[in-house]
Amino acid sequence: MDRARASGVALLIAVAGLAFAAGWWLTARTTDAPTASSHAAPPEGMIYVPGGNTRIGADDGMPAERPVFTAQVAPFFMDVHPVTVAQFREFVEATAYVTEAERLGDAAVYDPATGGWRLVPGADWRRPRGPAAPAAPDDHPVTQVSWNDAVAYAGWCGKRLPTEVEWEHAARNARDSRDRYAWGDALVEAGRHRANTWQGTFPGHNTGDDGHLLTSPVGTYGETELGLTDMGGNVWEWTADWFRPYAERETPFEPGPASEKTQRGGSFLCHPSYCHGYRVSARSHSTPDSAFFHVGFRLVKDVEA
Structure with a gap:
């Protein structure tokens, strides 16, 4: 050759x-x-959230959103939308559960006339603004539920509250999206509102341009890339974590009577001049026994190996 x-x-x-x-x-x-066939089918009403690395927080956000850190997240299933009034009623009827607001006799309601909060006797998950106000519609997120109430519901249905990191990972569409919101960078796209938030002047006047002055039916404003709804606006959502500065997240922590649990997602009360809470990195917090008419929750479930 x-x-x-x-x-x-x-x-x-x-x-x-x-x-x-x-x-x-x-x-x-x-x-x-990870592929659609490499894990069990999501339980009814949930979607699969792939794992990955996500930067948590925002350099241009509120002080509580800094410093930004990277977290490794395992895959999990997440409720498509917040738990609804109808779903919570099913739990109450099956277990005879009594919420903390019912046991205490009142719950927090925002008064737009004064721009402040007040405890309204008789306000609970059935009538979030009090006995004299209309009942909460079945397809709206349940509110006036404390963190402890959410944990009780989770135990009943075999799920759990998401961690802060899991919630933000899902809001960033499991790919470390740096969009301001879970759906993109604008509150209104092609003339369509993407979230239930406060329009007009806060706290004086809400124009309701998005179609709702209070809570809205879940799924009203469309889905994210992953298929989740209401990941910004409508109601704040309880998470599993104690509220702490990110700079202290690796240090030992012993909760006390005044310690608070973190909430994510913003609500119909949020406005850019006040909290801009429907940004994916935004955080709020309250004590575990607190109940508000703009706070609800959604749940997650571990993906079995």
């Missing part, structure tokens, strides 16, 4: 070897990568 022919054969063998190696590598990567 002459030298030129021998070189050609050697080149073909090398190329074939590289192709085989590349094919093996791609197959291995495809097999290892």
Whole structure:
């Protein structure tokens, strides 16, 4: 065999070897990568949230949103929308559960006339603004539920509250999206409101341009890339975590009577001049026994290995 022919054969063998190696590598990567078929089907009413690395917080956000840190998140299932009034009623009827607001006899309601909060006797999850106000519609998020109430509901249905990191990872569409909101960078897209928030002047006048002055039916404003709804506006959502500065997240912590649990997602009361709480990095907080007419919750469930 002459030298030129021998070189050609050697080149073909090398190329074939590289192709085989590349094919093996791609197959291995495809097999290892999370896909729709690599996990059990999501339970009814939930979606699969792939795991990954996400930067939590925002350098241009409120002080409580800094410093930004990177978290590794395992995959999980998440409720498509916040728990509704109808879903919570099913729990109460099955267990005879009595919420903390009912036991205490009152709950917090915002008064737009004064721009402040007041405890309204008889306000609870059935009538979030008090006995004299209309009942909460079945397809709206349940409110006037404390963190402890949410944990009780979670235990009944075999789920749990999300951690702050899990919530923000899902809001960033499980790919570390740096969009301001879970759906993009604008509150109104092509003339369509993407969240139930406060329009007009806060606290004096809410124009209701988005169609609702208070809570809205879940799913009204569309889905995120992952298929979640109400990830901004409508109601704040309880999370599993104690509220702490990010700079202290690795230090030991012993909760006391005044310690508070973190909430995420903003509500129909949020306005850019006040809290801009429907940003994916925004945080709020309250004590675990507190109940408000703009706070609800959604749940997650672990993906079995």
